[in-house]
Amino acid sequence: MTDSYDIAVIGAGPAGMSAAITASAAGARVVVLDDKPRAGGQIYRNVTDSPLKNTDLLGEDYTKGAALVEQFNACRAEKITAANVWHVGDNGEILFSQAGASASLTAREVVISVGAMERPFPIPGWHLPGVMTAGSAQVMLKSDGLVRDGAVFAGSGPLLYLIVAQYLRLGVKVKALVDTTPKQNYLAAASLLPGALGHTDVLTKGIGLLNEIRRAGVPVYKYAEDLSIRGEQQAEGLSFTAKGESHSLDAAHIFLHQGVIPNLNMTRATGVEHVWNREQLSWQPRLNSWGQTSVAHIAVAGDGSGIIGADAAALSGQLVAWQQLVRLGLISPENAENHSRPLQQKLQRYQGLRRFIDRLYKPADALRKPEQQETMVCRCEEQTRGQLKAAFDQGARLPDELKGLTRCGMGPCQGRQCGHTVSELLAQWQGCEVEAVGYYRLRSPMRLINLTELARFQPHRQASAVEVKS
């Protein structure tokens, strides 16, 4: 390993892998860092090396990733796996932790492709043991082949239905699917359907999943509202109303999911500008049509740039690579233009589908901005909606001010679980745009780092440094 590259790609999901394949094929010296032992990202996790006997059960969208992963493994980019990147400076410096030691490297261009995380689901009891996100259920499945019998799945969105279906195909019992997609969303989304029609395959796949779940005999409760998880020390069940009727289901495992939002801590801590996406109800880095951030040498691709889905993520990875190759002087702007135009056109078409999905699965206000005083907002520091409101009433107006008074966002999740809720609540209480409220001021480390490891860290240790002897 040298310590200086043309391009550093952070995250080896479809976006990062595609960026690396394109850039290294054109002659750039590329390094790819990912915190997992193998490339693939969220969607293609362990696709070439699954603990499951029959990966077909996970669906074609999963298995088709094997080709991309193999192409990536064969490309000339240097791969650094099991490497947790904890600092990306706006000066090209990258610090990462691997096997208990931290190291640094520099790169002229940086691609941040760290993907998405599931949107927090702040309802009463969501902090209790036994409650997890549906995505973590899927991660357990993909990496360890682990499942939980008799769980209740609650929430909304294609990923939720996919995970339930994956469970059922493996013969695991699912107690119920509690669907929180609001009724009015169907109407609102209908007008956007024409724009999504280029992707009928995706649309029918979604409908197919729900049918599959129903056919398997799993009770599906539609238009669910007023969700709350019962239990004192441990989740015991889920209560909700659906179509005007109250329900209460017993379950020791409750998996929640209401869509995904970009992973923001890295772009935030790097200091690039962000904007609030009103359709997706989430923050995302401000990008130009080439994926460049407000700091020219840092680009963002994939779901980390705003949720676009795995196929579009791969396209956006190629797109940022072409632009960076121009900046590196390795190809002509015209050449890049020729390669980029079809990519941009395809990405455009995905946007029609995305708008439809975003509108259809737009999470209800009450599930993003808790209304009950006791509902936990910051789980790490155990700050409830009521405690945050009290600090607001005292005068805190910005996320950092709320944090200064209550410690919300100061815990080990580094604000990931409360940041969006806090931005939205503060905007609601002030009757202003979320954009005007902003987000926590974030800093490195973007991942927790052991103190002894930091103590041993010697950045800029350049083995090849010229010694001047006099």
Place this chain on the structure above:
Amino acid sequence: MNAIAGNRQKASVIIIGGGIQGCSTAYQLAKRGVDVIVLEKDRVARHASGVNAGGVRLLGRDIAEVPLSKVAMQRWQTLDDELDGDTGFRRRSLINIAADEADMQTLQKRQALMHGQGYFHETMIDQQELRERLPHVADYCVGGVVSETDGYAIPYKSVFAFRQAAARAGAEFAEGQQVQRLRRIGNNWLVETASGRYEAEYLVNCAGAWADQIAVMMGDNCPMTYSAPMLMITTRMPHFATPVVGAVSRPLSFKQFENGTVLIGGGAKGFADRARNTTRLDYAKLAVGASNAVDFFPIMRTATVNRMWAGLEAYMPDNLPVISASVNSPNAFHAFGFSAHGFQLGPVIGEVLADLVTTGRSEFDLSAFRVDRFERKVL
């Protein structure tokens, strides 16, 4: 930043800067019935005062600062009641650890100096007492010095408490108002921000790392610099240290808060870009800080760093603040250049400035803090 202008444009006193010094001064003036406006370019407590290490330290102060610091320390003990707020102050004692005999000799000299001045708040302790007070300290440490009244407070909450108390007493706060120009018209100061105009009889410069710019507008040059001291904090650990900890000769300071998190500082500086309100961290220096912490307290080997940050702070060449009337302008005062230990002084600085504004005098000897003290020496 949206400008959040106050309702009033005219007052007896305008304070420039909404850090702890500006808010404390506003509180003291308002309490005495003086009408006062605080102009803050960003948000109150956005800079050093809101992000510092919260160390409330009398131990090891420069002799010139001891009288001020002692009064400040008295105020901290009852500040929550005084302000009817929550500063998060905890009296925990502060121990500076001696790592070897050379350190003990340094402490002995300091003790002679302090006793000679009639100060007895710093007490030397031997190795056994050090271990009793800090059971997890490394075996090789030989002793130290303790100040019993010291402790910590929560910076943002402290400034907030001053601000709230000041506002209740009638002080006005205008945020997002960067002072760009000062003019003297007749007996008044005309203060211009990007979006507003203010007028007052008296001006107080509490502009922190930007205070030299305000000083220049008042006609006073001074060799202030600014830098970005850095901090890091761990996730929660089992309780292992009650006192606040420093070291005699090594750059280390840390404290364990009630929730178990450990804040590690020690004066290492990152890079400051005050024009853009930002700082950059120097990870090599943070690594040295981490190394010192582990070295003095082996239990910290397994600690996990959660956050690292820096704040913009004003420094003077002698590490003493400027607390002074302007030399070249009437009815103008300065309080800045606290050189990374101004948080503790907050409660007393407000009193001193309120005295200077309302009576022209202070009960403290402020000669060491004159704004022109370097002009007389250099060249």
